[in-house]
Amino acid sequence: MPKDVAIIGLGRFGTSLAKTLQQMGANVMGIDLHEERVNGLANVLTQVVQADATDEHVVKELGLRNCDTVVVAIGSNVSASLLITVMLKDIGVKNIISKASSDLHGRALKLVGADRVVFPERDMGVRIAKYLVSPNLLEYIELSREHSIIEVTAAGFLVGKTLRQLDLRNRYDANVIAYRRGNRMNLAPRADDTIEEGDVLVLVGRNEGLDKLQSK
Ligand code: ATP
Numbered sequence: 001m002p003k004d005v006a007i008i009g010l011g012r013f014g015t016s017l018a019k020t021l022q023q024m025g026a027n028v029m030g031i032d033l034h035e036e037r038v039n040g041l042a043n044v045l046t047q048v049v050q051a052d053a054t055d056e057h058v059v060k061e062l063g064l065r066n067c068d069t070v071v072v073a074i075g076s077n078v079s080a081s082l083l084i085t086v087m088l089k090d091i092g093v094k095n096i097i098s099k100a101s102s103d104l105h106g107r108a109l110k111l112v113g114a115d116r117v118v119f120p121e122r123d124m125g126v127r128i129a130k131y132l133v134s135p136n137l138l139e140y141i142e143l144s145r146e147h148s149i150i151e152v153t154a155a156g157f158l159v160g161k162t163l164r165q166l167d168l169r170n171r172y173d174a175n176v177i178a179y180r181r182g183n184r185m186n187l188a189p190r191a192d193d194t195i196e197e198g199d200v201l202v203l204v205g206r207n208e209g210l211d212k213l214q215s216k
Contacts, residue, residue, distance in 0.1 A: 002026055002068035002095070008053045008084055010037040013099060013120050014073030018045055031062070054080050059087045068095060072114070075101035075121075082112055089113030134214040138200060149177075150210055154199040157216055164191040172213040174205030 003026060007018045010032040018041065022028045027046040031053055032038050038050040051058045064070050070093045074081040081098060088096045089112065098114040100106035106117045131137055139151040158166065168174045178187045180200040186193070195201070203210060 004067045005029070006031060006062070006064050006067045006070045007073055008032075008070065009073035009075075009081075009099075010041060011073060011075070013075070014071070015041065017071060017073065022046065029062070029067070054083045054087075056087060059084070060091060064088060064093055065091045067093065070096055072096065072098040072109075075099050075105075078105050078108075081105070082108055085109055085114050086112045137214060143204070146206055146208075147204070148207055148210055149202065149204045150214075151200055151202050152214060154179075154195045154197060154201055158195050158201070159197045160194065162192050162194050163189055166195070168203070168205075168213065171209075172205065173209035174203045174213055176201050177204050178202040 001024070002021075005018075005021055005026050006029040007014045007021075008031045010018065010030050014030070014032075015037075018028050018030045022045050029047040029049065030038065030041050030045045031049045031051055033050070033052055035050050038048045042048050049062060051062070053059060070088050072081050072084050072088070074084070078101070081100075085096060085098050095116075096114050097116045097118060098109040100109055100117050100119050101121070106119060109117045127140075130140060134152070136153045136155055137150060138153060141149045143149060163176055168176060176189050178185060179189055179193075179195070179202065180186070181196065181198075203213070
């Protein structure tokens with residue numbers, strides 16, 4: 001858990017991130033060009049600063065080098081986002097996370113030194129599309145381009161059979177790593193456990209197989 005975090009750009013994404021990290025116990029410094037953005041968070045964050053972060057003096061004087069993580073949460077002004085990322089890299093910030101508004105913006109951010117590039121709008125669109133297409137999908141985590149962990153509510157063909165009978169590993173390249181029944185979590189599923197309607201299965205596998213399994 002990062003202790004000292006700075007968020008540059010307090011738009012919708014930056015504000016939500018800043019508030020959440022502060023609630024979770026981090027010391028958050030919020031920086032924005034606009035006074036009203038900064039004033040709105042003055043009583044919520046550890047520190048707020050109204051400043052233009054493309055100004056090199058500002059970046060140096062704020063002591064951002066001592067932060068565990070600095071997030072550049074500016075999407076629409078691509079040049080500002082790139083300049084700020086370069087300056088943060090120059091002063092030796094350990095962990096720079098920058099928000100991209102397009103693939104090209106993301107590639108440029110990587111090139112100028114962002115340790116991690118995030119695409120909140122794109123990722124949220126993908127996430128919501130997945131939930132819409134598969135109503136039983138509760139959660140998914142992308143492990144790589146080809147592999148994911150998903151959490152699905154057991155329904156249809158999954159119900160009333162043992163894990164051995166379902167044979168998901170051979171049929172869908174998917175492994176049940178845990179399942180939840182009511183409040184009880186079973187972290188060591190056995191081959192002869194029978195799946196009941198409403199159980200929540202946690203599966204790891206190849207996306208292709210997991211997609212097939214959900215559309216069955
Ligand atoms: P949202 O998170 O709302 O989708 P966005 O991706 O559209 O935001 P912008 O509106 O470009 O991003 O910027 C987010 C915030 O960053 C704004 O509040 C803006 O005032 C601030 N900002 C833009 N440029 C700078 C800068 N040079 N220095 C500091 N803050 C800036």
